[in-house]
Amino acid sequence: MPQRRQLLATATLLPFAVQPIVARAQFTRPLRMIIPVGVAGVTDVVGRILAEGMQAQIGQPIIPENVVGAGSTVGAAAFHRAANDGGTMFIGTNNHPVMRAVYPNFPHDPVTDFVPIAGIGRQPFVLAVHPDVPANDLPALLAWLRAQGDRANFGSANPGATNHLAGELFKQLSGTQFTIVPYRTAAAAVQDLLAGRMNFSIDSPTLMMPLIRDGKLKPIAVTSAEASALAPGLPPIASALPGYDLTAWQVLFTRPGGPEEARRAISAAALAAVADPAVKARLLTANVETWADPSAEAAARHIAAEVARWAPIVARITPG
Numbered sequence: 001m002p003q004r005r006q007l008l009a010t011a012t013l014l015p016f017a018v019q020p021i022v023a024r025a026q027f028t029r030p031l032r033m034i035i036p037v038g039v040a041g042v043t044d045v046v047g048r049i050l051a052e053g054m055q056a057q058i059g060q061p062i063i064p065e066n067v068v069g070a071g072s073t074v075g076a077a078a079f080h081r082a083a084n085d086g087g088t089m090f091i092g093t094n095n096h097p098v099m100r101a102v103y104p105n106f107p108h109d110p111v112t113d114f115v116p117i118a119g120i121g122r123q124p125f126v127l128a129v130h131p132d133v134p135a136n137d138l139p140a141l142l143a144w145l146r147a148q149g150d151r152a153n154f155g156s157a158n159p160g161a162t163n164h165l166a167g168e169l170f171k172q173l174s175g176t177q178f179t180i181v182p183y184r185t186a187a188a189a190v191q192d193l194l195a196g197r198m199n200f201s202i203d204s205p206t207l208m209m210p211l212i213r214d215g216k217l218k219p220i221a222v223t224s225a226e227a228s229a230l231a232p233g234l235p236p237i238a239s240a241l242p243g244y245d246l247t248a249w250q251v252l253f254t255r256p257g258g259p260e261e262a263r264r265a266i267s268a269a270a271l272a273a274v275a276d277p278a279v280k281a282r283l284l285t286a287n288v289e290t291w292a293d294p295s296a297e298a299a300a301r302h303i304a305a306e307v308a309r310w311a312p313i314v315a316r317i318t319p320g
Contacts (some may be wrong), residue, residue: 004181006220012170027262030061032088036095036187038068038155041210042204045286046121046250047091053273053282060264062089068185071095071160073106080108080255086262090114090253093247094162097306101314102160108177111307113256116299117263118270124224125166126231127206128217129200130193138221139238141200145176148199155189155198159317162248163189165310166223168200168317173241188263193217204248205230223247230287249291251299266295 035047044066051062067075072095082088095102097110108114127141135141145152156164159182169182181198182229183189190207192198202223209231211217220239222228225245235246252270254263272291273279283290291298 004307016319027058027060027265028089028241029087030063031058032082033062033064034075034079034088034090035064035182036065036068036072036090036092037065037066037161038187040187040207041123041248042123042159042206042248042286042288043091043093045206046288047285048251049279049282050091050120050252050270050273052220053279054266054269054274056141057272061096065257066309069158071099071102071158071164073099073103076106076108076114079253080113083253084258086254086259086266088255089121089266091159091250092253094165094242094248094249094306095160096159096251096289097303098314099163101311113255113259114253114303115263115296116251117254117267117272117296118252118305119294119299119302120252120270120274121288122247122249122291123230123288124228124247125163125202126205126212126222126234127170127200127202127220128193128212129235130196130198131216131218132196133199135220138235138237140303141220142174142176142240142254145174145178148159148178149178150179152199153181154174155193155201156179156180157181157186157189158182158184159212160314161186165205165313168313169208169244169246170237170241171314172210172313173244207289229320230289248300249255251303271295 033051035044049063051064055062066080079090099110100106135144154167156167163186186203212219218262219234221293222231222234223246225238274294280290
């Protein structure tokens with residue numbers, strides 16, 4: 001009896017220590033993680049790190065699957081076509097709250113048709129320009145953009161993507177009229193920025209910082225309200241445009257109506273992964289920090305707040 005009490009106490013204090021046994025009881029085949037953006041983007045990197053970190057808890061392979069297009073709606077539709085047996089996950093980012101606003105015919109609601117189970121990663125984005133742009137700081141860039149008008153161009157992913165929203169917010173707060181050019185993926189937009197076909201862009205430090213360190217792009221600012229250790233030495237855009245604040249994020253979702261036992265196992269595995277120092281270190285290497293509170297409740301509150309925040313902006317930029 002004393003030995004049994006000791007085992008129960010250990011299980012209470014270390015809930016994730018027994019999680020692999022619980023999770024293996026739920027899943028008898030590999031799981032899917034749908035990533036609705038292209039390979040090499042920050043959400044793809046975060047999703048793959050998370051999948052590897054969760055596998056030790058789940059006891060089954062987790063297969064990342066990039067299903068790309070139309071501001072995450074193609075991936076989200078694939079997520080909803082999958083069997084609702086708890087074996088398919090979806091990793092969403094800033095474009096998730098505006099999918100329905102940007103694409104009114106999309107049949108799934110970003111709040112009621114997705115169940116957030118864990119906050120995964122967060123990071124500020126970086127504003128960078130091609131070396132030919134005659135600006136080395138925010139005031140000079142703003143002056144150049146005002147002089148150029150719509151001749152200046154900004155590369156972004158599909159409408160509703162994080163860097164698209166970042167560009168729209170920059171345009172609105174600065175009063176500039178540059179042209180936003182959509183690409184299928186953020187990586188494709190950055191490739192054209194490198195080639196000089198785009199003048200500037202705002203994207204993840206995962207993509208931008210290696211190019212900045214190599215001198216291929218000029219860094220200007222970060223999108224968070226304050227300076228960030230992930231982009232040392234760069235001022236916030238808010239220093240020149242008060243009110244500018246955008247942080248990229250990733251949340252893991254399951255479907256409503258699926259098996260509750262499976263959802264609990266996946267949630268526990270995700271929370272164990274983001275608490276793992278090795279996973280945290282890998283994310284930090286990719287310029288991503290974990291959430292201070294990664295719980296499902298915190299993630300749900302965040303999604304609701306993001307829908308409320310971005311809906312008015314999307315209404316102004318969506319035709320009709």
